[in-house]
Amino acid sequence: MNGRRIRVLQVITSLAGGAGLYAYQLTRHLDPSRFDVKLVFGPGYPLDAVVERERLPHAKLSWTRRLNPLATLYGVYQLAQILRRQHFDIVHTHCSLAGAVGRVLARWFKVPHVLFSVHAFASRDYQPVWRKQLFLMLERWLDRYTDRYLASTDIGKQKIVVKRISTADRVSVVPLGIDIPPIPSNAQRLRARACLGLADNALTVATAGRFERQKGLIHLLRAFADVHAALPAARLVIFGDGPLYSTLRTETSLLGLENVVVFAGWRSDLDVLLSGCDVFCLASLWETFGYVLLEAMAARLPIVATCVDGIPEVTGDGQCALLVPPANAAALAAALIALLKDGAQRAMLAEQGRQRVVREYTLARMIGRVEGIYEELLERVSARG
Missing domain, CATH: 3.40.50.2000 (Glycogen Phosphorylase B;)
Structure with a gap:
């Protein structure tokens, strides 16, 4: 040149x-x-x-x-x-x-x-x-x-x-790739939970994305009704916003989850706040890659995600995630309940996810x-x- x-x-x-x-x-x-x-x-x-x-x-x-x-x-x-x-x-x-x-x-x-x-x-x-x-x-x-x-x-x-x-x-x-942050400390995790208003004993599932049909959030809410019935202390934190905001809030009320689901909005410190959660869920109906999966893996969160498009490849065909069919609230609920009940599996998937994102993304x-x-x-x- x-x-x-x-x-x-x-x-x-x-x-x-x-x-x-x-x-x-x-x-x-x-x-x-x-x-x-x-x-x-x-x-x-x-x-x-x-x-x-x-x-x-x-x-x-x-x-x-x-x-x-x-x-x-x-x-x-x-x-x-x-x-x-x-x-x-x-x-x-x-x-x-x-x-x-x-x-x-x-x-x-x-x-x-x-x-x-x-x-x-x-x-x-x-x-x-x-x-x-x-x-x-x-x-x-x-x-x-x-x-x-x-x-x-x-x-x-x-x-x-x-x-x-x-x-x-x-x-x-x-x-795709991200700037990998340090492994979250326990102090950072506690601060993040306090910021989100989470009780110490609340097993927490996080998700993030635009409130659009693609992200399958309506299926996640319906799945979480079953999760909460099985694990009353469980909480769901949803980061993001979009055209389906009112629809999702209405569905939350109809399911009786107003005190269970936290709508946290868009957050520039998502990587920090994810460290206060226990599991990350991506319920997309289609997803070319799933950038937010990398942030979850970097934050050492085990993942439950739909088995669509690029998600299996990004997660190493299940090395750091439980994969379920799309638009299937029952399968999503079963995977979330199983993972929330199994601390050893959460720790294993979290560590494998962290290693994978550092190595590949x-x-x-x-x-x-x-x-x-x-x-x-x-x-x-x-x-x-």
Whole structure:
């Protein structure tokens, strides 16, 4: 690159969930001596404030949480202006809307390299057939605008190939990663429990995520009614927020769990608060990776999770988790009750989870792999030139 830094634009619909954290991490941690990175996104999530506080190069688009055709079109115009006025060597897109619009516009403005990180497929098994096929056709059509796909798991790569979205040679597997905190101390655990208002004897299950259908929280609440019947001291802490907040609060009341379930909201200190819990549960109906699983593993929490998509791979096919079918409250309850009753199994799964995240899912490892892919793409062009 003639001694200059590689200019990278990260494009994402919003900084929601694991995809938002991933885009933020790339913007924050790619080597600044080699990469000049800018992040563009639609506002509305807690990470927005972190980006602003850290003064990361960024621009906000008009894309909103709810579908708004005018706001969407104006966001397309805003992104086009950014690409027209600034030269980028790489455009790295994330999520369905940003992935589609970003790839097409990047090609239109002749950006040399265009990538798409597959955080989730627009076509999903839970959709009506016509809608699933429509999105699948769109994903295949967008392949012509994509130089490289980044999948977070081997199963994610396989799905891209099996769905005939692209070919295996154009898909790189880059497992996600986190900055691993120290092993929580007993004092930290006690402070976290006090912060959450938990009694010393309360066996506590934690979960975290956006309050959307995907996360299966309605099934977790119904499962926890059985858990509480078997273990009256058990408590459930739910971190997060989203469009189903009122629905979940209503279901909590109907199940008689108002004094059992804690709605803790979004928390920037999630890694600290998780240390005050005993088990982590992820009840997702679909989940490409499950970033929050890494935080639970780092906090030495044993896991109960659904056996969908990338979750078995992330958890080592059950090395640090009990896996159950999705949308099955009875199976979820049985696994939670069994684990809450078995301290030895909790300790074993917790230790294996901590070892696995330290070995396989560090932030440094993830960043290094992405940097290598960027440089590989640029070197190919230099070699051809």
